[in-house]
Amino acid sequence: MRKKTNVELKSKRKTRIKKILVYATFVGPALLFFLTIQIVPFIMGIYYSFTSWNGVSSVVEWVGLDNYIKIFTDDSKFFHSFLFTTKFMFASVLISNIIGLGLALLLNMALKTKNILRTVFFIPNVIGGLLLGFIWQFIFIKGFASIGDLTGLSFFNQPWLGDEVTAFWGIVIVFAWQISGYMMIIYIAALQGLDKNVLDAARIDGASSFGMLTRIIIPLILPAFTICFFLTISMAFKIFDLNISLTGGGPFNSTESVAINIYQEAFQNNRYGLGSAKSILFFIVVAIFTTVQVMVTKKKEVEA
The missing domain is CATH 1.20.5 (Single alpha-helices involved in coiled-coils or other helix-helix interfaces)
Incomplete structure (x- = not known):
């Protein structure tokens, strides 16, 4: 044994x-x-973040909380970039998810060209942000101007990247155009997982299309909303390549994101310690936003 x-x-x-x-x-x-x-x-x-290192020197001097104190007391530019990034996040998250859900509902129907259209709408997501920014820069400056001259519509003749308001919405448009296809794929996967018997029963009971969408479909695909909101919030907060290639933070730093501000602080101003402190604060804020969002949407899932 x-x-x-x-x-x-x-x-x-x-x-x-x-x-x-x-x-x-x-x-x-x-x-x-x-x-x-x-x-x-x-x-x-x-x-x-607790040092005054310039990113090059071999000497690293410990300064404690001086970098964090400087950010809160003597860096209005950083808070302006934070305000812009927060406004951009709310606008782009809302628009991207509305477009993504709308495309998903449309392409979940029995269309002959739905597979081709899914590919077409997803393609912008695989294009690099820098390249995409330069392409849309040409569209805003040259393309829109040509359309405006032909049609006489004032909408196209605006200084899209030369004004604070229009530059903001220009970045939102490009970001939504790039990311909506990715959100569409997630929403389509959620829609295809719905029980068709529930939808058929609702139709037999006389439910309208809008009623089915708001009372049945959306509550059942709330897990997809949790994922999409989390992704779009984090992506919008961390926007860098698209922003720097499209406007470079202009005009007059009005569209400077937090990521660009940190990059300039660390690598252009050679204040790596201060840039690291800003990045840590930025990480904390993004973590708080995404955690609260996940908790709220998860709670809605349970209630649904």
């Missing part, structure tokens, strides 16, 4: 080691890259 028990223990031990090796083989490289690219730089960023 003892020999049999020892053999069983050895066999279990070998099986456990094999499982650990399999997990290490598949998960290990991803975990290593995550630690190297995400966690280690994040910890280093926290450390540098």
Whole structure:
């Protein structure tokens, strides 16, 4: 009995080691890259936020909370960029999700060209932000001006990237155009997972299309809203490449996002410590926004 028990223990031990090796083989490289690219730089960023390092010198001077005090007492430009980014986030999240849901509802119907249209609407999401920004810069400056000259419509003759208000909405338009296709895919997946018997029963009971959408479809796909809101909020807050290629933060820094402000502080002004402090504060704010959003929408899911 003892020999049999020892053999069983050895066999279990070998099986456990094999499982650990399999997990290490598949998960290990991803975990290593995550630690190297995400966690280690994040910890280093926290450390540098308490220093006056310029990003180049080998001398790193510890200054404690001086960087954070400076941000709150003597950096109105940072708070202006934060205000712009917050306004941009609310506008772009609302518009992107409305367009994404609308496209999903449309392409969930029995259309012959729905697969082609899904690809067409998703393509902008795979184009890089820098390239997309330069393309739309040409459209706003040259394309809209030509359409305005041909049609005489004042809408197209506005200084789209030369005025604070129109530049703001120009960035929102491009961001929504880029990201709506991605949201559309998530909403389509949620719509295809609905129980058709429930929808058919609602139709038989005489429910209108609008009533079905607001009282049945939307409550049932609330998990998709949770995901889409989380993604769009985080993407909108972190906007950088699209912003810098489209307006460069202009005119007169009126469309400067927080990411651009941090980049300029750290790499153009050579104040890496102060830039790191701003990035840590930015991380905390984004984490609070996304956490509150997930908690609220998750609670709505349970209630639904």
